[in-house]
Amino acid sequence: MSAPGLSRSPIPLYLQLAILMRRRISVGEWPKGTRLPAIEELMKEFGVARVTISQALAELERENLIIRKQGRGTFVTGSAEERHWLALATSWDALMRMIEGTRPRLLHLADGVRPPRISEKEGHPAPAYRHMKRLHVKNDVPYCLIEIYLDQRIFDRAPERCRTETVLPLISEMPDVQIARAQQTLTIGSADPEIAEQLQIPINAPTAEVHRFIADASGCVIYVADIVYRGDFIRLDIDLLGGGAQPTLAENQYQGGTRANDHT
Amino acid sequence: MSAPGLSRSPIPLYLQLAILMRRRISVGEWPKGTRLPAIEELMKEFGVARVTISQALAELERENLIIRKQGRGTFVTGSAEERHWLALATSWDALMRMIEGTRPRLLHLADGVRPPRISEKEGHPAPAYRHMKRLHVKNDVPYCLIEIYLDQRIFDRAPERCRTETVLPLISEMPDVQIARAQQTLTIGSADPEIAEQLQIPINAPTAEVHRFIADASGCVIYVADIVYRGDFIRLDIDLLGGGAQPTLAENQYQGGTRANDHT
DNA sequence: CTCAATTTGTTCGTATGTATG
DNA sequence: ACATACATACGAACAAATTGA
Numbered sequence: 039m040s041a042p043g044l045s046r047s048p049i050p051l052y053l054q055l056a057i058l059m060r061r062r063i064s065v066g067e068w069p070k071g072t073r074l075p076a077i078e079e080l081m082k083e084f085g086v087a088r089v090t091i092s093q094a095l096a097e098l099e100r101e102n103l104i105i106r107k108q109g110r111g112t113f114v115t116g117s118a119e120e121r122h123w124l125a126l127a128t129s130w131d132a133l134m135r136m137i138e139g140t141r142p143r144l145l146h147l148a149d150g151v152r153p154p155r156i157s158e159k160e161g162h163p164a165p166a167y168r169h170m171k172r173l174h175v176k177n178d179v180p181y182c183l184i185e186i187y188l189d190q191r192i193f194d195r196a197p198e199r200c201r202t203e204t205v206l207p208l209i210s211e212m213p214d215v216q217i218a219r220a221q222q223t224l225t226i227g228s229a230d231p232e233i234a235e236q237l238q239i240p241i242n243a244p245t246a247e248v249h250r251f252i253a254d255a256s257g258c259v260i261y262v263a264d265i266v267y268r269g270d271f272i273r274l275d276i277d278l279l280g281g282g283a284q285p286t287l288a289e290n291q292y293q294g295g296t297r298a299n300d301h302t
Numbered sequence: 303m304s305a306p307g308l309s310r311s312p313i314p315l316y317l318q319l320a321i322l323m324r325r326r327i328s329v330g331e332w333p334k335g336t337r338l339p340a341i342e343e344l345m346k347e348f349g350v351a352r353v354t355i356s357q358a359l360a361e362l363e364r365e366n367l368i369i370r371k372q373g374r375g376t377f378v379t380g381s382a383e384e385r386h387w388l389a390l391a392t393s394w395d396a397l398m399r400m401i402e403g404t405r406p407r408l409l410h411l412a413d414g415v416r417p418p419r420i421s422e423k424e425g426h427p428a429p430a431y432r433h434m435k436r437l438h439v440k441n442d443v444p445y446c447l448i449e450i451y452l453d454q455r456i457f458d459r460a461p462e463r464c465r466t467e468t469v470l471p472l473i474s475e476m477p478d479v480q481i482a483r484a485q486q487t488l489t490i491g492s493a494d495p496e497i498a499e500q501l502q503i504p505i506n507a508p509t510a511e512v513h514r515f516i517a518d519a520s521g522c523v524i525y526v527a528d529i530v531y532r533g534d535f536i537r538l539d540i541d542l543l544g545g546g547a548q549p550t551l552a553e554n555q556y557q558g559g560t561r562a563n564d565h566t
Numbered sequence: 567c568t569c570a571a572t573t574t575g576t577t578c579g580t581a582t583g584t585a586t587g
Numbered sequence: 588a589c590a591t592a593c594a595t596a597c598g599a600a601c602a603a604a605t606t607g608a
Contacts, residue, residue, distance in 0.1 A: 048313065048314075048317060048504065048505070049312065049313060049505060049506065050312070050594080050595060050596090051595075051596070052595080052596085053312060054495065054505060057494065057505075057506070058494060058495060061494055076572075076573060076574085077573075077574070078572095078573080086596080086597085087596060087597045087598065088574095088597090088598085088599090089576095089595095089596070089597075089598090090595085090596060090597080092574080092575075092576095093595085093596090095574095106574065106575085107573090107574075107604080107605080108573070108574045108575060108602095108603060108604040108605075109572075109573055109574065109603070109604035109605035109606075110572095110573070110574080110604075110605055110606085111572090111573065111574075111605095112573090112574080123489075127542075128540045128542070129542055129543075130542045130543055133542060217543070219541075219543065220541070220542040220543050221539065221540065221541050221542060221543075222539075222540050222542060223537060223538065223539050223540070224537070224538040224539075224540065225387075225536070225537050225538075226490055226508045226509075226510055226533035226534065226536055227508065227533070228507075228508050228533075230321065230322060230325055231318060231322055240312060241312070241313060241318060241321070242313065242321065242506065243492075244490045244491065244492050244508030244509070244533060245490075245508070246490055250542075269490035269491070269492075269508060270490070272489070272490055273487060273488070273489050274487065274488040274489075274538070275485065275486075275487050275488075276392045276485065276486050276487070276488065277483075277484075277485050278391075278392070278393055278394045278397060278484040278485060278486060278514075279393075279394055279481070279483065279484050279485075280393075314583080314584060314585090315584075315585070316584075316585085350585080350586090351585060351586050351587070352586090352587090353584095353585070353586080353587095354584085354585060354586085357584085357585090
């Protein structure tokens with residue numbers, strides 16, 4: 039019995055409990071309509087004081103996940119959360135489809151004062167870059183923050199469109215620009231205070247960090263992007279047999295109710 | 303001037319500052335040997351009291367990242383952390399290579415009391431499953447926790463090997479078992495108290511959660527795995543032009559030196 | 567309708583940790 | 588180092604609402 043692994047102090051105990059119980063609800067362990075165990079029992083299970091349990095429940099009630107009624111008990115009102123996942127693109131075509139129609143919000147635009155971080159393996163840097171910082175928003179929820187370094191020569195061809203539109207389609211529209219390499223690396227991080235504020239998530243909330251670069255035929259890196267996604271927005275589907283990720287499948291698979299396809 | 307986005311209360315202020323400054327060190331903004339700004343300046347920058355800065359610095363000193371000397375200043379001693387990434391496999395072959403030689407530590411073995419969660423799109427469930435819970439360890443560091451649900455009929459063919467070896471190679475060795483589908487979905491989460499304890503990471507540390515399933519030719523789901531990785535161990539490389547991920551590239555690409563399996 | 571049992575809600579006192587000046 | 592203020596957490600007691608006998 040008692041708490042399995044409640045740590046002391048970094049996060050207040052009652053919030054840890056809230057996290058724990060929130061998970062039980064979202065996982066379905068406590069389905070909608072369930073009456074939670076009485077506070078007395080929760081005290082026993084978690085080995086904490088009455089008030090602490092009560093605080094945790096108050097937090098969940100504030101989120102409209104439960105209702106507490108004197109003399110009756112505490113009931114689950116929120117069902118398992120339905121999240122709208124964003125399937126991360128893993129091919130150029132899928133990437134184009136994914137960002138189609140996106141209108142990024144420009145936060146910051148600067149000349150190439152600060153060069154992007156480019157490793158030698160990625161290619162050699164362009165003579166100058168234009169730096170942009172943008173926020174992508176869906177349903178009024180900001181879900182990713184992009185720092186783009188774009189070859190100054192490309193930017194200057196269509197400065198206005200580069201400022202207001204997504205850059206990748208623009209590049210691929212230019213017939214004389216050959217895209218020889220386009221790669222990205224995904225890692226997992228957590229939100230520092232600045233990112234937390236801009237993405238409107240708590241500090242240290244999990245994030246997906248994508249480093250993307252594009253090189254032309256001469257090996258010159260014409261585009262670099264460092265993207266930070268909200269962790270709870272990102273999903274990546276991988277078909278192990280197909281030899282690689284299949285984002286098309288991924289996008290339909292979840293909400294669309296499309297059948298799986300084993301053709302290649 | 304003042305803090306960009308220091309949130310109030312969920313995490314103590316001095317720990318938020320420690321996180322922030324720890325990042326500056328690991329990112330290279332404050333390289334090894336640097337003398338940090340005087341406390342007075344840090345007070346101004348973050349807009350907090352002297353003692354709070356001091357608390358944050360004490361935390362970093364405890365981690366051997368800095369040294370504080372009275373009358374001289376605070377100096378960075380720890381360099382940017384060198385992480386040994388584990389490239390997540392995105393094809394069957396890469397997956398085989400990745401888990402080659404792995405000896406999982408069995409935590410729990412049970413009969414198929416609890417069925418795995420299988421969506422209709424994945425296939426129809428087997429009559430019975432064997433449930434295993436395992437921990438994977440590398441250099442004495444646990445980096446992932448796996449819950450495996452294996453078709454009882456397959457388990458019974460080689461119970462001993464199933465207990466002690468990785469399951470996937472076993473399955474692919476069985477000539478009469480046809481693997482028709484093998485897919486996995488990666489999402490990002492954070493460690494609940496139980497997982498945090500087993501992976502030895504702080505509560506709410508970011509994690510990568512992989513749901514993997516294998517179906518045979520008849521559409522029967524013979525294997526389901528729910529895997530939780532430490533977020534700081536996972537990296538995923540994607541070649542946008544190649545049409546899919548290229549994990550082989552991934553393993554070598556990063557810090558050149560560290561290979562997947564090196565012995566001490 | 568009353569009584570008792572159950573269950574949530576509130577308050578008091580105390581102790582500790584956090585943050586300021 | 589000190590004084591102050593606030594949040595967290597505990598234990599204990601008491602209040603209020605609901606239910607069923």
